[in-house]
Amino acid sequence: xxxxxxxxxxxxxxxxxxxxxxxxxxxxxxxxxxxxxxxxxxxxxxxxxxxxxxxxxxxxxxxxxxxxxxxxxxxxxxxxxxxxxxxxxxxxxxxxxxxxxxxxxxxxxxxxxxxxxxxxxxxxxxxxxxxxxxxxxxx
Ligand code: CMP
Numbered sequence: 229x230x231x232x233x234x235x236x237x238x239x240x241x242x243x244x245x246x247x248x249x250x251x252x253x254x255x256x257x258x259x260x261x262x263x264x265x266x267x268x269x270x271x272x273x274x275x276x277x278x279x280x281x282x283x284x285x286x287x288x289x290x291x292x293x294x295x296x297x298x299x300x301x302x303x304x305x306x307x308x309x310x311x312x313x314x315x316x317x318x319x320x321x322x323x324x325x326x327x328x329x330x331x332x333x334x335x336x337x338x339x340x341x342x343x344x345x346x347x348x349x350x351x352x353x354x355x356x357x358x359x360x361x362x363x364x365x366x367x
Contacts, residue, residue, distance in 0.1 A: 231261065232308040232345045233354040234316075238296035239339035241265075246299050249342060252329055253303065256315050261364040262302035262355075268294050276357060285338060292338055300358045304366075309351050312344045 236249050254260070268276070273293040280286050305311060317328025321340055324331040334341040345351035355364070 229304050229306060230308045230348060230351070231302060231304050231355060232312045232351045233343075233358070234301040234303055234312060234345075235343040236299040236301070237339065237341055237343060238292065238298060239335050240333055240341040241297050241299060243333075245333045245341065249329055249333065250299075250301070252332075253301070253312075253315070256305075256311070258303040258305040258308065258312065259366075260301060261304050261366065262300075262359045264300045264358060265297050266300060266358075267297050270294055276354070289338060302355050302359050302364055309345055309348055313346070316342050316344050 234253070236246055240246065240249060250260075250263075270290060273290045274281070277286065277289055277293070280289065283289075303312065315329060317324025317330040317334075319330075319340060320337040321330045321334035324334070329342050330340050345354050
């Protein structure tokens with residue numbers, strides 16, 4: 229079993245998709261280790277997405293990610309990182325496979341409903357960004 233981090237983004241929270249997305253993840257046999265609703269401030273969003281700081285979409289991404297509440301999920305499962313990326317689909321919902329979370333719920337390449345860690349190493353960093361080890365509860 230490995231871990232990964234998902235963030236249900238403001239577009240999906242605003243449009244009432246939190247329950248459907250969590251249900252989708254549980255049906256895909258991820259376990260919830262941690263869950264928190266929060267609102268990122270600018271410094272947190274800039275730090276979380278620092279790897280994209282030179283990209284042209286960075287200012288808009290930070291502004292979107294701070295525009296409303298997000299729901300942060302620490303998840304556990306078999307090959308959690310690659311499997312979650314499969315379950316959420318491509319960054320651009322137009323390119324996401326049918327039945328994936330982004331194909332079902334995302335609005336655009338930026339407002340794409342959910343974030344998922346892209347490697348085991350980044351998953352550990354991203355989980356640590358939001359949760360201390362003692363907050364992660366195994367079922
Ligand atoms: P995420 O998986 O959270 O990782 C980085 C985010 O940047 C991505 O989802 C999108 O929300 C956003 N993003 C990536 N590429 C683009 C793009 N070309 N234009 C706008 N936003 C993008």
